[in-house]
Amino acid sequence: xxxxxxxxxxxxxxxxxxxxxxxxxxxxxxxxxxxxxxxxxxxxxxxxxxxxxxxxxxxxxxxxxxxxxxxxxxxxxxxxxxxxxxxxxxxxxxxxxxxxxxxxxxxxxxxxxxxxxxxxxxxxxxxxxxxxxxxxxxxxxxxxxxxxxxxxxxxxxxxxxxxxxxxxxxxxxxxxxxxxxxxxxxxxxxxxxxxxxxxxxxxxxxxxxxxxxxxxxxxxxxxxxxxxxxxxxxxxxxxxxxxxxxxxxxxxxxxxxxxxxxxxxxx
Amino acid sequence: xxxxxxxxxxxxxxxxxxxxxxxxxxxxxxxxxxxxxxxxxxxxxxxxxxxxxxxxxxxxxxxxxxxxxxxxxxxxxxxxxxxxxxxxxxxxxxxxxxxxxxxxxxxxxxxxxxxxxxxxxxxxxxxxxxxxxxxxxxxxxxxxxxxxxxxxxxxxxxxxxxxxxxxxxxxxxxxxxxxxxxxxxxxxxxxxxxxxxxxxxxxxxxxxxxxxxxxxxxxxxxxxxxxxxxxxxxxxxxxxxxxxxxxxxxxxxxxxxxxx
Numbered sequence: 135x136x137x138x139x140x141x142x143x144x145x146x147x148x149x150x151x152x153x154x155x156x157x158x159x160x161x162x163x164x165x166x167x168x169x170x171x172x173x174x175x176x177x178x179x180x181x182x183x184x185x186x187x188x189x190x191x192x193x194x195x196x197x198x199x200x201x202x203x204x205x206x207x208x209x210x211x212x213x214x215x216x217x218x219x220x221x222x223x224x225x226x227x228x229x230x231x232x233x234x235x236x237x238x239x240x241x242x243x244x245x246x247x248x249x250x251x252x253x254x255x256x257x258x259x260x261x262x263x264x265x266x267x268x269x270x271x272x273x274x275x276x277x278x279x280x281x282x283x284x285x286x287x288x289x290x291x292x293x294x295x296x297x298x299x300x301x302x303x304x305x306x307x308x309x310x311x312x313x314x315x316x317x318x319x320x321x322x323x324x325x326x327x328x329x330x331x332x333x334x335x336x337x338x339x340x341x342x343x344x345x346x347x348x349x350x351x352x353x354x355x356x357x358x359x360x361x362x363x364x365x366x367x368x369x370x371x372x373x374x375x376x377x378x379x380x381x382x383x384x385x386x387x388x389x390x391x392x393x394x395x396x397x398x399x400x401x
Numbered sequence: 402x403x404x405x406x407x408x409x410x411x412x413x414x415x416x417x418x419x420x421x422x423x424x425x426x427x428x429x430x431x432x433x434x435x436x437x438x439x440x441x442x443x444x445x446x447x448x449x450x451x452x453x454x455x456x457x458x459x460x461x462x463x464x465x466x467x468x469x470x471x472x473x474x475x476x477x478x479x480x481x482x483x484x485x486x487x488x489x490x491x492x493x494x495x496x497x498x499x500x501x502x503x504x505x506x507x508x509x510x511x512x513x514x515x516x517x518x519x520x521x522x523x524x525x526x527x528x529x530x531x532x533x534x535x536x537x538x539x540x541x542x543x544x545x546x547x548x549x550x551x552x553x554x555x556x557x558x559x560x561x562x563x564x565x566x567x568x569x570x571x572x573x574x575x576x577x578x579x580x581x582x583x584x585x586x587x588x589x590x591x592x593x594x595x596x597x598x599x600x601x602x603x604x605x606x607x608x609x610x611x612x613x614x615x616x617x618x619x620x621x622x623x624x625x626x627x628x629x630x631x632x633x634x635x636x637x638x639x640x641x642x643x644x645x646x647x648x649x650x651x652x653x654x655x656x657x658x659x660x661x
Contacts, residue, residue, distance in 0.1 A: 158576050165579045169587060176452045176594035177444060185447065315429040319436055329440035333447050 137232045138240040145244030146251075156252035159204075164257060167200040171268055186332035189267045191359040195330055197261040197270040198355045202286070204249035206293050206350045207327070215241065216314075219304045228393070235386050238301065242294045274360045281367045285354035288374040293350045295381035296321065302385060305392040326352035332361065346377040404500065408508030416513050423514060430517035434467055438525060441589075452594040457532040462617060463589045464526035465545075469552030469612075470585045471519040477557045479509040481581070483564035493658050502653060503646070506564075535620055540628040544616050544635065551612040551638025552588075558645035559584060559607065565645075568652035580607070588613045611637040 171193050178189045187195070215238055218224045227234055261270035273279040300317040322328055325347035331339060342348050353370045356362045362370065416423055441463065445456040474481070483506065486492045495505045535541060563577035584607055592600050592614040604610030612635045618624055619631035 161576055162579050165583055166586075169583070172595050172599065173451075173590060176590070177448045180450055180452055181448045315425065315432075319429070319432050323436050323440075328436055329443060334443055335446055338443070 137230075138236050141237060142240040142244045145241055146248045148248070153252060156249070160253050160256050163200040163203055163253070164260065167196050167257070167261070168268070170196050175267060187330060187356075187359075187361055190269075190271060191356075191361050192330060193267055193269065194271050194359040195355045195361075197257065198358060199327065199351065201254040201257040201261070202250060204253055205246050205286070205290055206325075207322075215301050216304055219301070234393070235298070235382075235389050238298065239294060242297065243290065246290065246294070271359070273358050277364065278357065278360060278367075281364065281371070282354055282358040284371060285349075285357050285367065285374065288371060288378065289350040289354050291378050292346055292374055292381070295378055295385055296346065296350075298385045299381070299388070302388050302392055321347050324348060325350050326355075332356070346381065349374045349377060405504060405508050409511055412508075412511045413513060426514035427517035430514050431521045432517075434518055435521055437589075438463065438521075451590065454591050454594070457529045458617070458621060459590055460525055460529035461533060461620075462591055462613060464522045464529055465548055466552060466585060466588045466613070467522035468519060468526060469549050470556050471515045471522060472549075473553045473556035473560070475512050475515045475519075476507060477560040478512045479506040480557075480560040480564035482510065484567045487567045487656075490658050492656065496653075496656075503561075503649070533621070536622060538628075540632045541620055544619060544632045547632065547635040548612045548616050551635035552609075554639045554642045555607065555609060555612065556581070556585070558642040561642070561645045561649050565648045565652040568656050584609055591617055608637055608641050611635055 174192055174196075175189060178185075218227060224234075227237065230237065258270065261268075264270070273282060297317070300314055303317075324342050324345050326342075331342055331348060331352045334342065342352075349370065353362065353367075353374070357367045357370070438460075441459065442456065445451070445459070450456075451459060486495070486506075486509075495502055498505065559580050563581060566577065584603065587595070587599070587603060588609045592603055592610050595603075600610070600614075604614075615634050616631060619626045619634075
């Protein structure tokens with residue numbers, strides 16, 4: 135375990151260096167959050183019935199999404215890993231005396247964590263002080279908040295075990311662009327990044343609930359706003375754990391299979 | 402002009418060298434806005450309308466903006482990546498050549514893969530047109546064409562403006578994305594749905610209103626408009642590029658090479 139923790143620490147420190155980039159990111163995400171809420175506000179304005187999610191809950195959902203973008207965004211790519219596969223420098227990594235799956239896993243967690251640490255605080259603080267309906271509201275009770283933290287962290291692991299599969303697919307396609315494009319376009323939609331899941335039609339929701347993508351974005355954010363009640367949240371956590379076990383098992387299996395036939399070209 | 406066509410020819414050939422990657426990118430560019438469009442469709446299924454606008458009206462607005470944006474990115478991609486040229490001093494080389502800087506940067510890249518995006522938007526455009534009842538006349542057809550032209554110029558102007566800032570900051574600014582991608586996202590919907598200050602900003606500072614809200618109202622016969630003036634409004638968008646080019650020229654005159 136120790137080498138993994140060391141990699142993790144090193145990466146976090148490395149990631150924290152890019153402060154100005156993070157600041158620009160915060161500004162961008164802030165504008166984006168504002169825009170989405172404004173569009174949804176316009177939709178709600180002319181609508182007299184009730185929706186599965188209220189505008190206030192939706193605003194909270196959008197702010198959390200913007201604040202934790204770096205945490206859960208599927209599009210985010212660690213270029214070092216994909217380059218190591220296409221350039222062949224993976225050979226060095228294979229020489230290291232620790233499992234490559236765990237090594238990459240630690241690297242990816244750190245990459246996302248350092249990015250988020252810099253970005254989330256300013257967005258969350260400002261969003262707390264906005265006027266209603268733009269405000270980020272507090273969770274209804276402490277238990278909900280606790281559940282939110284648990285689902286968020288497990289959600290991060292789900293995202294990473296999913297993206298590990300995308301990295302592994304580079305062994306086959308040799309083109310990181312293609313793998314990630316398909317992966318992120320599909321994943322983003324099914325995780326509720328583009329359109330919050332309660333606003334999808336029922337037939338689509340049924341599909342979405344069968345897939346693991348929603349466990350990363352949809353679940354924690356709706357738990358926070360109280361849109362998902364406590365019982366369902368606990369079921370959600372169990373589902374997350376089951377998916378994590380399955381995804382990691384599949385990922386490890388595929389990786390060992392790929393590594394057996396890996397051909398390092400050149401030197 | 403001849404030189405530009407020559408640039409295009411070379412770029413097209415070079416991009417086709419990586420055929421598989423080219424196809425993948427084109428297909429990907431087809432799907433990215435499709436996901437956005439699908440979610441707009443699904444939202445309308447839930448809500449029925451947005452602030453009085455129906456789905457196909459928004460679809461028309463969406464497709465016009467995306468068609469223009471795709472065309473504009475195809476051409477001015479060089480400005481989008483301009484910070485690289487400043488950082489590695491590649492701009493020095495451009496300056497010493499006896500040709501216009503803008504022409505050379507326009508010719509430095511051309512994103513043929515954006516055709517995927519264009520095709521997707523054209524499909525939406527046709528679909529929307531077939532489903533809206535517009536009382537067509539010559540003025541309205543011309544207005545529609547002017548809307549696209551105006552929007553292309555506005556988006557190109559924003560890209561050039563963004564690139565001009567690189568002269569002062571050297572580093573590319575992620576903040577510029579707020580204006581490039583941001584104005585695309587904002588103008589997907591008719592501007593009337595937004596708050597007042599947003600409307601004002603995108604009418605008087607970045608004149609997206611002249612290709613979005615005002616001509617849309619005219620096309621759909623909401624309120625009474627004079628044919629000729631409504632038809633000409635989108636062309637104000639073309640004028641937007643003039644101050645942008647001035648900022649660019651000013652930037653070039655202040656350019657200090659990074660040397661490397």
